[in-house]
Amino acid sequence: xxxxxxxxxxxxxxxxxxxxxxxxxxxxLDHVDLHVEPGQFIAILGHNGSGKSTxxxxxxxxxxxxxxxxxxxxxxxxxxxxxxxxxxxxxxxxQNPDNQIxxxxxEEDVGFGPENIGVPxxxxxxxxxxxxxxxxxxxxxxxxxxxxxxxxxQRVAIAGVMAMQPKCIVLDEPTAMLDPxxxxxxxxxxxxxxRKCGVTIILIxxxxxxxVDADQIFVMDEGHIVMxxxxxxxFSDVEQLKKYRLDVPQITLLAYELKKEGLPIPDGxxxxxxxxxxxxxxxx
Amino acid sequence: MLKDITxxxxxxxxxxxxxxxxxxxxxxxxxxxISLFSFRxxxxxxxxxxxxIWVIHISKVPFSYMVKGLKSxxxxxxxxxxxxxxxxxxxxxxxxxxxxxxxEGISSAVLMVVRLMYLIIGTSVMTLTTTPNQLTDGLEKxxxxxxxxxxxxxxxxxxxxxxxxFIPILIEETDKIMKAQxxxxxxxxxxxxxxxxxxxxxxxxxxxxxxxxxxNDLAMAMEARCYHGGSGRTKMKPxxxxxxxxxxxxxxxxxxxxxxxxxxxxxxxxx
Numbered sequence: 001x002x003x004x005x006x007x008x009x010x011x012x013x014x015x016x017x018x019x020x021x022x023x024x025x026x027x028x029l030d031h032v033d034l035h036v037e038p039g040q041f042i043a044i045l046g047h048n049g050s051g052k053s054t055x056x057x058x059x060x061x062x063x064x065x066x067x068x069x070x071x072x073x074x075x076x077x078x079x080x081x082x083x084x085x086x087x088x089x090x091x092x093x094x095q096n097p098d099n100q101i102x103x104x105x106x107e108e109d110v111g112f113g114p115e116n117i118g119v120p121x122x123x124x125x126x127x128x129x130x131x132x133x134x135x136x137x138x139x140x141x142x143x144x145x146x147x148x149x150x151x152x153x154q155r156v157a158i159a160g161v162m163a164m165q166p167k168c169i170v171l172d173e174p175t176a177m178l179d180p181x182x183x184x185x186x187x188x189x190x191x192x193x194x195r196k197c198g199v200t201i202i203l204i205x206x207x208x209x210x211x212v213d214a215d216q217i218f219v220m221d222e223g224h225i226v227m228x229x230x231x232x233x234x235f236s237d238v239e240q241l242k243k244y245r246l247d248v249p250q251i252t253l254l255a256y257e258l259k260k261e262g263l264p265i266p267d268g269x270x271x272x273x274x275x276x277x278x279x280x281x282x283x284x
Numbered sequence: 285m286l287k288d289i290t291x292x293x294x295x296x297x298x299x300x301x302x303x304x305x306x307x308x309x310x311x312x313x314x315x316x317x318i319s320l321f322s323f324r325x326x327x328x329x330x331x332x333x334x335x336x337i338w339v340i341h342i343s344k345v346p347f348s349y350m351v352k353g354l355k356s357x358x359x360x361x362x363x364x365x366x367x368x369x370x371x372x373x374x375x376x377x378x379x380x381x382x383x384x385x386x387x388e389g390i391s392s393a394v395l396m397v398v399r400l401m402y403l404i405i406g407t408s409v410m411t412l413t414t415t416p417n418q419l420t421d422g423l424e425k426x427x428x429x430x431x432x433x434x435x436x437x438x439x440x441x442x443x444x445x446x447x448x449x450f451i452p453i454l455i456e457e458t459d460k461i462m463k464a465q466x467x468x469x470x471x472x473x474x475x476x477x478x479x480x481x482x483x484x485x486x487x488x489x490x491x492x493x494x495x496x497x498x499x500n501d502l503a504m505a506m507e508a509r510c511y512h513g514g515s516g517r518t519k520m521k522p523x524x525x526x527x528x529x530x531x532x533x534x535x536x537x538x539x540x541x542x543x544x545x546x547x548x549x550x551x552x553x554x555x
Binding site: 087088096097145164 | 303393416445446448449452453465501502505506507508509510512513518519520521522539
């Protein structure tokens with residue numbers, strides 16, 4: 001059974017003037033189909049305003065579709081009854097680490113989610129310890145979030161979601177406000193969760209380097225899913241990606257330019273090692 | 285520059301007072317304040333002094349920290365003292381011009397200043413030994429009975445703790461905006477009061493805008509983590525009374541009883 005199943009999802013932002021008349025309608029999602037298997041690492045790419053954040057908020061039932069249906073772990077997000085189940089199944093991590101940490105002590109913030117869903121006190125502590133350890137922040141449990149770096153804050157936010165024991169975590173540009181160091185930290189933590197705990201990850205980003213390890217990539221543009229496939233497949237089509245105003249990873253770009261100059265290099269080179277190996281063969 | 289402001293002046297130490305339940309400390313502070321404003325006569329004053337010194341001693345917080353709080357109310361103390369000194373009618377001791385100092389004036393001035401001093405020191409004992417979080421937790425639990433009359437106790441406590449979390453962030457943000465405006469030639473330091481107030485406008489507007497945006501983000505993050513008010517919520521750190529808390533209650537109540545005895549019995553029969 002798939003963990004996320006979107007069928008013909010439509011979402012429109014309607015802007016009204018003071019009298020309540022419709023001024024303009026902006027279609028953020030236009031008949032989107034999405035299918036995610038449990039345990040997968042999914043990346044959603046797209047330029048600003050492509051609808052990727054809107055899609056993410058649907059998965060967490062923060063937004064409701066205007067048309068179409070979205071099933072999270074078999075539950076319809078449109079049904080009021082399911083809303084807390086859905087939010088527990090699909091946790092969400094936002095862009096700004098400061099604006100999603102609620103408590104003034106790290107461990108209390110991680111305990112916030114379990115408190116909300118009524119977990120008994122002893123179990124809260126077990127969950128807090130487990131999830132803080134899983135992102136490597138256990139040593140900082142008694143710290144104030146204000147004293148942590150951006151990457152550490154974001155890992156605390158991820159631990160806060162993990163403590164609710166979700167099957168799936170949606171990360172909405174979690175690294176956009178971090179320095180390269182923090183970015184690496186967060187991605188390592190996310191990959192580890194995916195591998196060790198089998199949590200389905202949906203990573204929304206516009207940093208191409210972050211998605212080369214994903215199982216599946218979706219590229220969005222103007223509310224549509226325009227490309228879909230493995231990283232190798234997606235990054236083979238540099239021309240197409242450029243059309244959607246997306247950058248390809250630098251190594252892929254280098255390979256692409258070399259190929260254009262006439263070197264026999266295959267498409268979809270993702271890592272430095274791969275390129276080095278192929279070039280070595282060329283030299284021989 | 286703004287970063288240096290510390291809020292919630294918690295002094296970390298391991299003492300009996302630190303480990304007390306925040307509700308006990310809230311109740312104790314209240315009782316102490318009431319006792320301050322109802323006592324009369326030297327013996328009650330001596331008792332309050334002894335009690336305060338004893339509590340400070342076992343709290344292991346250096347005395348200098350307690351006195352720091354007094355600095356901010358020095359002006360208030362002087363004004364209160366002077367008003368009481370000159371404006372209390374009674375037996376005239378010294379008289380120059382329209383000003384006269386009466387015997388009653390001196391005693392009430394001294395009394396008021398001492399009361400104010402003890403009030404500040406007494407409440408500092410609480411704020412120095414209790415983290416802001418514990419304080420909010422304590423308030424929430426202590427006010428819980430009022431939720432029956434539709435007082436949104438949980439919401440108030442939640443707002444308080446979120447405010448505490450965001451104060452340092454907003455201070456940092458103010459600092460950032462200020463520097464950005466200064467870099468573009470804004471002047472926050474010179475000019476008269478009106479000019480200074482006007483200079484604050486380009487500071488406050490972006491600050492408010494960003495605060496609202498933060499609030500919006502935070503609300504969404506809280507909802508995403510299944511927050512739906514206080515009902516059905518469990519506590520990660522529930523408050524329990526243990527033996528020390530009970531002893532503290534008994535001590536506090538006996539202190540208060542003694543003060544009452546001194547107030548009524550002493551004043552009536554001995555003086």
